[in-house]
Structure formats: C-alpha cells, structure tokens
Amino acid sequence: MERKKFREDGKDFNENQVEGRNAILEVLKSGRDVEKIIVAKGNVEGTIRRITAMAAERGIVVQQTDRQRLDEMSQTKNHQGVIGFVSAHQYVGIHDIIEIAKQKGEEPFIIILDGITDPHNLGAILRTADASGAHGVIIPKRRAVGLTATVSKTSAGAIEYVPVAKAVNLSSAIEELKKEGLWIACADMEGREYFDSDLKGSLALVIGSEGDGVSRLVRENCDFSVSIPMKGKISSLNASVAAALLMYEVVRQRRG
Numbered sequence: 001m002e003r004k005k006f007r008e009d010g011k012d013f014n015e016n017q018v019e020g021r022n023a024i025l026e027v028l029k030s031g032r033d034v035e036k037i038i039v040a041k042g043n044v045e046g047t048i049r050r051i052t053a054m055a056a057e058r059g060i061v062v063q064q065t066d067r068q069r070l071d072e073m074s075q076t077k078n079h080q081g082v083i084g085f086v087s088a089h090q091y092v093g094i095h096d097i098i099e100i101a102k103q104k105g106e107e108p109f110i111i112i113l114d115g116i117t118d119p120h121n122l123g124a125i126l127r128t129a130d131a132s133g134a135h136g137v138i139i140p141k142r143r144a145v146g147l148t149a150t151v152s153k154t155s156a157g158a159i160e161y162v163p164v165a166k167a168v169n170l171s172s173a174i175e176e177l178k179k180e181g182l183w184i185a186c187a188d189m190e191g192r193e194y195f196d197s198d199l200k201g202s203l204a205l206v207i208g209s210e211g212d213g214v215s216r217l218v219r220e221n222c223d224f225s226v227s228i229p230m231k232g233k234i235s236s237l238n239a240s241v242a243a244a245l246l247m248y249e250v251v252r253q254r255r256g
Contacts, residue, residue, distance in 0.1 A: 014075065014149050015149065016035075016085055016086050016087070016088055016148060016149045017073075017075055017083060017084070017085055018083070018084040018085070018086055019074060019075065019076045019078065019079040019080070019082070019083050019084075020076070020078060020079060020080045020082070021047040021048065021051065021080045021081075021082055022047075023084075024037065024051055024082055024083075024084045025047065025050070025051060025054075027084060027086055028051065028054045028055065028058070028060075029054075032086055032087070032090075033086065033087035033089075033090055033091050033147075034055070034058070034060045034084055034085065034086050034087065035060075035061070035085040035086065035087055035146040035147070035148060036060065036061040036062070036063060036084070036085055036146075037051065037052075037055050037060060037061070037062045037063070037082065037083070037084045037085075038062075038063045038064070038065055038070065038073070038082070038083045038084070039051070039052065039062065039063075039064055039065075039081060039082045040064070040065070040066065040067045040070055040081040040082070041064045041065065041066055041067075048081060048082060051082060059141065059168065061141070061142060067081065070082075070083060085148065087146060087147040087148075088147045088148055088149050088151060088152035088159060089147045089152065089159045089160065089164070091147070091164055091165060091166050092136070092163040092164065092165050093165055094138060094165045094167065094173055094176055094177070096136075096163060096165070097110055097135050097136030097138075097163050097165060098135075098177075098180050100135050100136065100163060101135040104135075106133075106135070107201055107202040107203075108135055108177075108180070108182055108202045108203070108204075109132075109133065109134045109135055109202075109203055109204075109205075109250060109254075110134065110135060110136055110137070110138060110177065110182065110203070110204040110205070111125065111129050111134050111136075111137045111138070111204070111205050111207065111243065111247070112137075112138045112139075112170060112173070112174070112184075112204050112205065112206040112207070112218075113125065113137060113138070113139045113140075113144065113206075113207055114140065114144075114170055114206060114207065114208045114209065114214050114215055114218050115140070115143060115144055115208055115209035115212060115215065116139070116144055116145060116207070116209055116239055117143070117144060117145050117209065118145065118210075118239075119145045119148050119150035119151045119154060120150065120154045120240075121145075121210070121238065121239045121240045122139070122145050122151045122154075122155075123150065123151045123152070123153065123154025123155040123156075123158075123159075124154060124155075124240035124244075125137070125207070125239070125240050125243045125244075126151070126155040126158040126159055126162045126164070127154075127155050127156050127158040128240070128243060128244040128247055128248075129158065129162045129247065130155075130158040130161050130162045131158075132244075132247040132248055132250065132251050133251065134162065134247060135163070136162060136163040136164065136165060137162055137163070137164045137165070138164075138165045138166075138167055138170070138173055138204075139164060139165075139166055139167070140166070140167055140168075140169075140170050141166045141167065141168050146166070147159060147164060170215075170218050171217055171218055171221045174204070174206075174218070174221045174222070175221070177204050178223075180202070181202050182202040182203060182204045183201060183202065183203050183204070183223050183224075184203075184204045184206060184221070184222040184223045184224075185197070185199060185203060185204070185205050185206065185222065185223065185224055185225070185226050185246075186206045186214050186218070186219050186222035186224070186225045186226070187205070187206060187207050187208065187213075187214065187225070187226060187227070187228070187242060187243075187246060188208075188213060188214060188219060188225040188226070188227060189213070189227050189230075189235075189236075190225060190227065191224065191225025191226045191227040192224070192225065192226060192227065193226070193227055193228075193229050194226040194227065194228060194245070194246055194249050195249060197224070197226045198253075199226070199246075199249055199250045199253045200253050200254060203250060205243075205246055205247065205250065206218060206219075206222055207239055207242060207243045207246070208239070209239060210236060210237075210238060210239045226246065228242055228245055228246070
C-alpha cells in the first residue's frame, strides 16, 4: 500500500506543487499543463525572467507575492523564489469535446463553469458530469479553479473520465459552440423554471459562482435562462448542487 506523504508541518504533501527554478523550467519545457506560477516580488532577473517569459508565451498565470508567503507555502523549504502548480490532469480543446459526442453518436451536452473558485465544487461537478453523461466541461483560464489535486480527490476519479477544456474567453467559447449547433442555457434566478424549459438537443449549460452567479457578458451571450425554484428562506443553492439538479433535468428530458 502506498504511504501517504506529509509535510514537516503535518499537512498533506501536494505532489502537484513544483518548487525551484530548474524544476519549473523543466515542467515548462515538457509542455505539461500548469495552473499558475508564483514568484517573489521584485525577483525578475536571470532564470526567473526566463520562467515568466515562457509562462507568458503559453498563457500561464503568473502571480507575485512576498517571500514570506512563499516560505509559508513551500514544501521543500528551497523554493528559490518561485513555486508552480501543475494540473492534476491534462486539458483538452473545446473541439475535442464536440468530437467525443460525435464519436458516441450523441447530441453534445457540455457544462460551462463561470467563476467557480472552490475546488470542492469543481470536483463535485465533475463527478455529476460523469454520472449524467455530459461530454465535457469548459472552465475559464483566469479567476477560477483549475484541475488541482483537491479537485482530483473530490471528483472521486471523475477527473480521469470527464474532459475539461480551458477557455481564455468564455463568450468566445460560447460563440464557438453556437457554430457547432449547440443551444446555450444559462442558470439564472430570473430565468424560466427549469422543468418548464426545453433542455433537449445539443446543449451547453452555464453555471455561475455561488456568490455572483453568471457574469453579465456571459449571460448576454446565452440563448435562454433557466432557474431553480426556491421555496424556502435561502435564496441560492451551492453551485455543485444547482449544477446537479440541472444536469439531471437534461437527463430526464433526453430520456423522454
């Protein structure tokens, strides 16, 4: 049985965290998907400059923080002013998700997530996406959680089976899906109740964050909105719960 690794402070060892200049350079050269890179403020010379330039070429998010924060984050205590986070799984392209549906002879069913920052929510959504037969998930490149180790664990293995694409711009991704014949349904409190909405056919379902919902620009690019009736005192549901309800309504309607 594999022995679980722990840090010196007793916390779980994150195997997706890479530290040190040479280690991160090798990850970038390998072409592996990288969620983000964090560098010490003011450290922009030599190898760090090369790292940030390579990250910029690949569209990888680079954040700056003070060295004390890096010291706190470090698992090796030898971060050399830079820490990177690689993806727990490889991403695919949006077209790849469409092709998966075509190969199965099914009408595409895609989940678009706008601003989901909680890895537990993303993991739970991937698990339901797999169970409901969704062909893939699209997430934004910035201001959202990616395929981290926590997401992998929370998904209970679904991360291995549900293709995930990263989009630089969700509105552009939606336009791409429309050209492929998909209708875009936005989860919004002002929309028509979901069990009175037509969710059959080729469909992309847009789910927003629990706090802010779907952003205005993304919402305006959707074809229609659907809502979940709320009869109690609480005005919203956890994002993963809302996504599950809507995904299984799609399942129900497709069976009918």
